[in-house]
Amino acid sequence: MDVELRHLRAFASVARCRSFSRAAEELLITQPALSRTIAQLEDRLSVRLLDRSSRHVELTATGAGFLVHAERVLATMDQALAAVSRRVSLRLGFSWLLPDPWAQRTISRFEESTGASVALVRTDDPLQALRQRGVDIALVRGDVDVPEGARVVPLADEPRVAVCSENCELARIGRLAWTDVHRWPLVVNTVSGTTGPWSWPADRRPDRIVKTANYDEWLETVAADRGIGIVPEVARRRTRHPALRFVPLTGAPPSPVGLVHFPDAPGALVRRFLEAAVAELPR
Structure with missing residues (x-):
């Protein structure tokens, strides 16, 4: 049967919320998309998992039994993903003295939100390390010539x-x-x-x-x-x-400070770190 994790997550959310609208909000999808996903799951299993009315949603007897196994599968998958995330790290290159408290707060936000870690790589030339793919992101100060194809995210100006x-x-x-x-x-x-x-x-x-x-x-x-x-x-x-x-x-x-990265670096991790970096900038 062509049952995917998205089907199980959608079903478990509806079963927990007893509502398609609340489940759609939890999953960050539209209610029609959620309804189609549940319909696909029931069609592929050839069973009815949910009783729907205009006022509430209830599990059928078959649905209640299936929920136990679906939640077990999802929990096992989440544990597997968490174990992998703990072994994934993003390498941040710097030459001296990371800006504070921005660096510490950014690293904490990133690690808490992703489960990945930040490896701090001290190097005399962070841009050279970036060119050689020894780091994923380079923190640079001053007006620098960035490698061709690299992108710069300005952070702040230091006195x-x-x-x-x-x-x-x-x-x-x-x-x-x-x-x-x-x-x-x-x-x-x-x-x-x-x-x-x-x-x-x-x-x-x-x-x-x-x-x-x-x-x-x-x-x-x-x-x-x-x-x-x-x-x-x-x-x-x-x-x-x-x-x-x-x-x-x-x-x-003032002396500018920024982050330099290549667009083809590990995309999701780099993007999440840059989001954390910008979120921790002083307002």
């Missing part, structure tokens, strides 16, 4: 702050204007940094650039007083380093 060594003169001055950054040696994370020579017009760029290849190198180079750094404000709240001082930066453009 910038300056950071310097405790021995730097800037620590004593206590504030810095964006237009004056060029007066200082600038330490740049060339792989995943959000600020570099490209952030200013050619005639306003810092004269001295100290290049590093990742966040840890950048942090320790600034701490060693090789130059100052510019970083999203999240670093001030999350970084504890005795040799560093964070300094207010006035007039700086």
Whole structure:
């Protein structure tokens, strides 16, 4: 017999609700579609499962017996799907410091709604990991060149702050204007940094650039007083380093943060994560 799970779910819902209209609402389908599905099931079984009237719906004796087996089948299938979901994960690539509390809330919402998990993949170059399909979604900061065919979901703009060594003169001055950054040696994370020579017009760029290849190198180079750094404000709240001082930066453009993915990545999981990500954005 060509009986499908949708037939069993429709029948179990009507039997539980004792109403086609309430069951249709529960299943998120129209009442005529639900009626057709029940009619198909009864036709394929060649039995009458429900007694219908204008006021109520009741199970026939055959329907009551069939319901026991249908609910057992559905419960077993739900258990099987849940077991598979717990073994499914979505890989989120990032280079440093996920935005908070957005990241934690997004991950919780996604995992609770899907049963899948999020694997956090720390990598110096999230976009390269995305190109190589080492991650499903990449969290990126700053203005970046995304891979061809990839899509970007903007999340927010993060304010910038300056950071310097405790021995730097800037620590004593206590504030810095964006237009004056060029007066200082600038330490740049060339792989995943959000600020570099490209952030200013050619005639306003810092004269001295100290290049590093990742966040840890950048942090320790600034701490060693090789130059100052510019970083999203999240670093001030999350970084504890005795040799560093964070300094207010006035007039700086914000740093964009977003999610990058390929449309052909595991569609349902990526879509559900993006929905959770947008839902957790500050209003």
